[in-house]
Amino acid sequence: MTPFLQATVYGLLQGGLLALVAVGFSLVWGVMNVVNLAHGALAITGAYFSWQLHESLGLDPVLSLVVVLPVMFMVGYVIQRGLINLVVNAPIWMTLLLTFGLEALIVNGLLLAFTGDFRSTRTGYSTNTLALGGVRIPYARLIAFGLSLLLTVALVLFIRNTKMGLAIRATGMDRTAARLMGMNVRHVYAVTFGTATALAAAAGSMIGLVGTFTPVVAGGYTLQSFVIAVLGGLGNMWGALAGGLVLGLATAWGALYLSGTLVNAIAFGILVLVLIVRPSGLLGKPYYEARAEA
């Protein structure tokens, strides 16, 4: 029983972290209809940012978010206004092409700047654990999980209760109508992308805290974000959290009972199953009303 409980705890904690990676991806897809293939690269940029602050100033990766979040928000804002906005009305393959290029640019830029060495933001509590009976809960993963919940709740409150949140939802539902109502859609899109980038960077900081990273792992996080966003329900913030937790649990349980690469098949097996039974995702709604809901 203990191995099962241990795998469950680990799966939940890992799932929470994956949800934090994916929530911004889901937001951008839901609001702007942009599948951001550079999302994983932005998350890893956040990991390097946080790691660099830790190496240079000794700043704890959680505290470093005070700097990382606003800076990466601005980076995302500028990328959207200056780059992605150019193709936001174009067919989706144009945005795919652009964000794919952006991903290559960021990953290779990081390789040039930091080399391909594996990094980890090592703190005094990185591998300390809380032992509950036979089950061990690593503090760092618990912090990452808590942050994931906190930021998801904050995002939901932001989308639900603020004027900008309302504008984001409205723009996500019908861009033309939003523009006719006098909204500055370009600004709304840039705020959305900036928020998603900041969230991705926060996830990256936590990836560095609980494990290792190198520029080339960026694509894997984009892929996981894609699975989680679709699994949970497009544009639904709670859906991203649910999708992350389901993926984390399924992978942990799968690895406990299955061998090797079969574990990788689980994520996509579940995705296919959910899409057959519930095409709009676990918590999603039909397309029109699903866009950017909280």
Add this chain to the structure above:
Amino acid sequence: MAGSVLLTACANSGGSSSSSSGASTGVSGDTVTLGAAVSLTGALAREGILTREGYDLCTDVVNAKGLQIGGKKVKLAITYQDDKSAPDTAGQLIDQFNDKGNKLILGPYGSATTEAAAAVVERNGQVMVDSSGADDKIFTKGYKRTFAVLSPASKYLSAIVTAVNDLATPKPKTVAILSADDGFSKTAADGAKTEAGKVGWNVVATNYFPSRATDVSSSLTQIRGLKPDLVLGSVHLEEGIAIIRQSRELGVTPMAFGETVAPPTPDFASTLGPQAEGVLGSSQWTKEGKGKDEWFGTAADYNASFQQKFGREPEYHAAEATAACFAFVEAMTKANSADPNKVLDAVAALDTDSFFGQIKFNQTGLNIYKPMAVIQIQQGQQVAVWPKTDKTSAMRWPVATS
């Protein structure tokens, strides 16, 4: 393990026509150009770049000392291509090199890419010296044109079993083997399993996880209750780091950990810090190794040359890459030609000492003399602990892993 730099050596005139001497030596112009398809991006980028460094050092040293072919001094150069860590791409690049007349090839980083390259090399009539493709399968297909300077995969983890059995007091009685599920890692795990049986240890678990996994917690959860005396990992760098880190999180506390590939890579100790202490690793080469050649001197000389160029000590990925390049240089010198057929014969007949140890290939293309070494991380540094003749420090045992 493996590496994916694929080096094609060719007689490349840079567009000029062959000179009369070129017709007999295979050298046209004054440069022998080696084309290398290295994994500069993708999952193997880290090791690919380390491999490229080994090749770069080879050309630097050889050009500084002067390579003589056909009575004239020729320059050794390498053209690099990125195989993106993909076997298919590696195979395509070999074809492209062939189309350009490049017939002399060094194997890509990684067993999978090397295996793909070896098939193309054989078909095209090229010659490959493999620097890092270690999976034994590559050498069971009857290829006549692929030669490996390194030990095969089956020796990687079994070397740690032999070393621990040789050096440890008290000896472990139980061992758990954790392995990535790629061909190279599984072969290495099988080798360790066989060797553990031979020395009388009980293999309590053999567990496989996806290659390049950064979360191996479920595998560790499964073996935790078995309390193995020794945990062996047949892994790449990221899985190797994850095993040590997550064992700490999950309370897996054997007498010691031993892993292939990961511990000799510099990032291993720098990423894990104190947690890396005492971890055993298998290495194709250590700077304490015996052997000497006229190009690179001893292993210690090689270490110094590498440090001078790159500002840090080499690990075995770079050394095996340089050794593969060295094999070509020696073969070209002995054949007095860069003609692929003459070089093929010269490589096959090679029997030479080197900074990498003695090099002589058997009929399957394996280096018959190549032993593995075992290192241990002690105070953040790699030290050689086995074989006893090459050791710099005694093996610490048991290692407190809690």
